Amino acid sequence: MSESQRPYDGPPDYRVVGQHGVYPETSHDEVARFNFLAQMNRHLATKVMPGVGEAFAGRIEPARKKNGETYTSRHEVRKDLVKDPMFQWWSALRRATMETRQQAGRWVTIRQADDLNTKVQELTDGDTRLVLDPAFKQPRSTEAIDHHCMPGSYYTELVPGDVTGAANYDAGIFATTGGMLGRYNDGGGVAVAQWVKKNLPDFAPKRILDIGAGLGHNVLPIAEMFPDAEVVAVDAGAPMLRYGLARAKTMGIDNVTFMQGDVSQLDQFEDQSFDWVQSTMFLHETSYKTMPMIFKETHRLLKPGGIVLHVEQPQYTDDMPFFEQAMRDWDAFYNNEPFWTKMHEIDLDAWMKNAGFGADDLIHGGVAAVVDADVFPEAAKDNEQEDYGRKAAWHVVGARKAS
Amino acid sequence: MSGGLDPLSLAGAKAKGKRPWFFDNPDTERVMNITLALMQEVAVMRERLDTVERLLERDGSVTREAIETFEPTKPEANERGAMMQEYIARCLRILQQDREAIEQPQEASSEDVAEEFAKTD
Numbered sequence: 262m263s264e265s266q267r268p269y270d271g272p273p274d275y276r277v278v279g280q281h282g283v284y285p286e287t288s289h290d291e292v293a294r295f296n297f298l299a300q301m302n303r304h305l306a307t308k309v310m311p312g313v314g315e316a317f318a319g320r321i322e323p324a325r326k327k328n329g330e331t332y333t334s335r336h337e338v339r340k341d342l343v344k345d346p347m348f349q350w351w352s353a354l355r356r357a358t359m360e361t362r363q364q365a366g367r368w369v370t371i372r373q374a375d376d377l378n379t380k381v382q383e384l385t386d387g388d389t390r391l392v393l394d395p396a397f398k399q400p401r402s403t404e405a406i407d408h409h410c411m412p413g414s415y416y417t418e419l420v421p422g423d424v425t426g427a428a429n430y431d432a433g434i435f436a437t438t439g440g441m442l443g444r445y446n447d448g449g450g451v452a453v454a455q456w457v458k459k460n461l462p463d464f465a466p467k468r469i470l471d472i473g474a475g476l477g478h479n480v481l482p483i484a485e486m487f488p489d490a491e492v493v494a495v496d497a498g499a500p501m502l503r504y505g506l507a508r509a510k511t512m513g514i515d516n517v518t519f520m521q522g523d524v525s526q527l528d529q530f531e532d533q534s535f536d537w538v539q540s541t542m543f544l545h546e547t548s549y550k551t552m553p554m555i556f557k558e559t560h561r562l563l564k565p566g567g568i569v570l571h572v573e574q575p576q577y578t579d580d581m582p583f584f585e586q587a588m589r590d591w592d593a594f595y596n597n598e599p600f601w602t603k604m605h606e607i608d609l610d611a612w613m614k615n616a617g618f619g620a621d622d623l624i625h626g627g628v629a630a631v632v633d634a635d636v637f638p639e640a641a642k643d644n645e646q647e648d649y650g651r652k653a654a655w656h657v658v659g660a661r662k663a664s
Numbered sequence: 665m666s667g668g669l670d671p672l673s674l675a676g677a678k679a680k681g682k683r684p685w686f687f688d689n690p691d692t693e694r695v696m697n698i699t700l701a702l703m704q705e706v707a708v709m710r711e712r713l714d715t716v717e718r719l720l721e722r723d724g725s726v727t728r729e730a731i732e733t734f735e736p737t738k739p740e741a742n743e744r745g746a747m748m749q750e751y752i753a754r755c756l757r758i759l760q761q762d763r764e765a766i767e768q769p770q771e772a773s774s775e776d777v778a779e780e781f782a783k784t785d
Contacts, residue, residue, distance in 0.1 A: 269743075289715060293707065304752045312759065312762065319766045347759075364676050368671055371674050378667065
């Protein structure tokens with residue numbers, strides 16, 4: 262019995278996560294490890310990270326001003342931050358927690374690799390909704406570095422037919438977000454689907470393309486909301502796609518095809534063949550060279566009147582303080598998200614126009630993760646933590662292609 | 665079954681991309697990483713002990729299978745969550761104090777005050 266009578270405001274117990282048919286099994290202690298990591302992330306965000314802001318306001322910026330200098334970029338702020346013990350401790354603990362989360366999830370999934378891989382193989386073998394390309398070459402943006410410190414990234418296969426990387430990604434999101442994305446880590450997808458229903462009530466897509474779909478956790482709510490639509494989820498990683506199809510099937514969602522591909526050149530699809538192209542927290546994992554190609558492909562693939570929506574963390578605008586920009590850059594430099602920094606300074610409207618979309622056809626909005634509020638913390642109501650770059654609240658940039 | 669893979673060594677594998685170090689002395693950061701891992705394992709033991717206590721209260725006996733399949737009720741999960749919050753706050757106390765110290769950069773030390781209090785004139 263806890264001695265404390267404080268009202269509890271922390272993450273829920275890991276045991277509330279959605280156990281779909283290919284979810285890895287977890288022992289009591291493996292669950293306890295995820296619980297600790299979720300609590301640790303929450304503590305770092307609410308109790309330690311605010312200290313970085315206090316150190317910046319209390320001693321870092323004053324020291325610079327004393328020398329008669331001001332900040333002219335987020336990079337200058339970061340170079341001063343890294344010398345401060347509060348930033349060093351928060352960062353060292355955050356990085357260590359991230360690495361520990363990977364270790365915890367990889368242990369769970371690799372120890373049962375045989376069972377997971379067999380289960381997924383049985384569910385996907387001969388299914389035409391899994392389209393893999395054995396000759397596929399990983400794009401540089403995927404291959405250069407293991408994104409968010411996930412060893413092997415989205416594509417490595419430890420054995421033929423391996424899905425452990427995907428299962429690790431799926432099983433560990435709870436620990437990183439403290440449940441902010443809901444039972445099936447799909448709070449972002451649910452939010453997008455609801456946003457479209459509300460803001461584009463007459464929109465009835467027949468064919469939907471999700472680019473950088475991963476294991477499809479954000480596209481399934483869209484597929485569910487439009488059950489008569491044909492949905493194609495494209496990703497570079499075969500393990501994600503295999504696991505994604507198996508997962509979708511056990512969740513009773515049957516209108517999604519999982520296809521391996523490079524989303525900057527989708528020659529397999531004809532011009533004007535989709536009503537909706539969606540990306541959710543994906544653009545930051547591309548590159549400055551490929552993003553315009555992706556935007557152009559999107560424009561080519563859309564039917565007249567079709568929509569494209571990109572969901573991302575907010576851009577670094579002129580009215581965002583350099584300190585906030587520097588904090589948001591943390592994942593770029595210290596959590597293997599290298600394009601995160603440049604991507605967030607791009608004028609997305611200009612790039613959309615360059616890709617062929619009309620200035621009057623651009624779409625802007627905001628969404629926050631939609632979760633079962635009885636069980637999970639709601640990002641939209643969470644004013645206690647900002648957790649720069651991690652909060653489950655995003656910006657939407659998109660366009661409706663001229664008819 | 666792990667299919668011939670060694671889950672222990674693969675679990676702790678390094679991600680591709682040179683690791684950043686934040687402390688001036690990387691050895692300090694190594695020790696911090698080991699301490700954090702120990703913090704995690706103590707948290708795991710504490711949760712397991714709590715499970716055992718609750719099972720004993722509920723059933724009067726405990727089996728390993730009962731531990732593995734234990735599902736806390738929401739109030740129970742909240743109590744365990746609160747316990748974990750308290751545990752982490754205790755372990756990371758020094759960082760809380762570092763934060764509080766930022767607000768008092770000119771704070772006198774006890775040694776300073778000792779000198780002041782020892783003045784005879």
